[in-house]
Amino acid sequence: MPQLFIHIGLHKTGTTFLQREVFPLWKGVNYLAQDKLEYLTRMREGERYLLSREGLSGVNWARSADRIRSIENLGRLFPQARVIISFRQHAGYIASSYNQYLQRGGSLSFPEYFEPVGGGGLLKIEDFMYRPKLEAVRRAFVHEPLVLLHSDIVSDLPLVLSLLESYVGGRAPSVDAIRNRRHNQSVSYYPAKALRYLNARSQSALNAEGRWPLYHWRLQRLGLDPRSICQALSRRLFTRPLLVASDLDGVDDLFAEDWAYIRDQAETWRSAVS
Template sequence: MPEVFFHAGAGRAASRWLQERVFPRFRGVRYVPRTRFRQSAKVMRRGGDLPVLVSRQLGYRELTPAVEWFARAAPAARPILVLRRHDEWLRSVYLREIKELRHVPFEAFIDLERDEGVRPQSSALFRERIRVLEDHFEHRPLVLFFDQLVEDPRAFVRTIADYVGASYDEARISFRPSNRSYRDRQYRFLREVRRRWPVKRREEPASAGLRWLRVRSRRLAWHAGVTLGRVAPERLLSSDPLLTEAQLARARAFYAADWEACVDYARRHNPGLLAGE
C-alpha cells in the first residue's frame, strides 16, 4: 500500500477551500476528493508509486464512524487536522445556521450552562478530535491552525504540501476564501425570515432523491434571502445583534482549557511548525 495522508477536515476551518482550491492542484500525489471518500479504500489497494491524499469533512457525529472505517483500510495513514479557535469557530457555525434558516438564540444553539442546546458542548471539544485520530492510526495527527492560514496562507499551503510530498504551482491556487461571509444586514434578514416563518426540522428518513430536493430548495431559499436582504427596509429588521462580544468571550473562556491542550499538542508533536495561539 502507498503512503496515505488523511485530512479529517472540520467544518468552518478551511476544509472546503482545501478540498476545492488546494488539494486538486497538488502534483506528485493521488488526491481522493470528499465525493469519493467511500472509494478511497479501492484507490489505496491499487498501490502505485505515488502517495495518496484523502480528504473528508467530518462533523462531530460523523467523525468516529468515518475514522473507524478509514483506519481499517489504512491504519498507517497520517492524519491532518486544521483547528479554529472555539469562539471564532462557533460564531461561523452559528451564522451558517442562520444562513440555512435554522436560527435559534445563541444560548439555545449551544448551552454553556445546562448543555441542553441544539449542539452539545462536546461537539466543540477539539482535543477529543485529536484523541480519536490518535486512537485509530499508527501516526499522530499533524495539527494546524486556522490562524496560521489567515496570517500567511501561502506558508500554510507549503506546510501541507511539504508534509505530503507534493509540488504545486502557486499561481494556480486561489487564496480567496471559498465561503464569503454575508453582510450583517443579510444575516439579520434571514433571521427575521426564520422568526416569522418557522422551518420545521425533518428528522424522518428520506430517500436520496428527496434529500437532494431538500438541499436544492434550501439553497434556493438562501440565495433568495441574501438577495432580498440587501434591499429589505431597515424597519423590518430587528436591531438585536446576531451575536454579542460577551457571548463570544464566554464561549472562549469556557473552552480555553481545550484550546490550550490543542496548542500544546501541536507544539510537542509537530516540531518545527508554528502552533496557533
C-alpha cells in the same frame, strides 16, 4: 503500497478553501476530489493520494461521542492512513458552526443551539472540546496526525503549504498560483431570522416534519431556496452580523485550556519546518 492521506476537517476551519484552491494544484499527489468509494479501490502501488472530506469526522453539529465514533470507524477502515486535522479558536468556530446549521435547515436560536451555562442547548461544552477528537485520531491511526490552525490558513498560507508539503510530500503550489476567493457565504442577522422561520416550516434533513418543500432541488438549482435567498440578502442589503461579541462573551475563556493544548500540538509541527 499506496500512501493515503485523509484531511478530515474540522468543518469551518478553512477546509473548503484548501479543497477548491490548494489541493487540486498539488504536484506529485493524486487528489481524490470525488467522494466515491470506487476511487479508493483504484489506488496504485507507490503513489500518494489525498482525500479531503470534513464530514469524515462527523457532521458539523454532531455530539462528541458521534464524532469520536466516526473517527474510530474511519481508523478501522484505513489504520495506515495519515490524517490532517485543523482547528479554529472556539468562539469563532461555534459561531460559524451555528451559521452553517441554519443554512442546512436548522431553526433553533443560538441559546437553543449552544447554551454553555445551563447546558440546555442542542450542543454542550463537551461537544466543542477538541482534545478528545485529537486523541481519538491518535488512537485510531498508526501515524501521528498533522495539526493545522485556521488562523494560519487565513494569515500565513506559506507556513501551511510548508507544513502540508513536509507531511504529504509532492510539491505545493506557489502562493501566487492560489486564488484567494471567499467560500461559504454566511448569513447576517435579519436574513437569519427569516431563515429560522422558513426552516421551521420547511422539509429538510434537520426537519423531517416540515410541510413546505422549499429545499426542493429545482429551487436550489435556481437559487430560490431559503438558504440561497438569505445569503444573497446578506451580501447585498443587510450587514449586521448574526452574532455579536456579547453573544460569545466568555466562550473562549471556557475553552482556554483546550485551545492551549491544540496550539501546543500545532507548534510542534511549526517548529519542525522552521
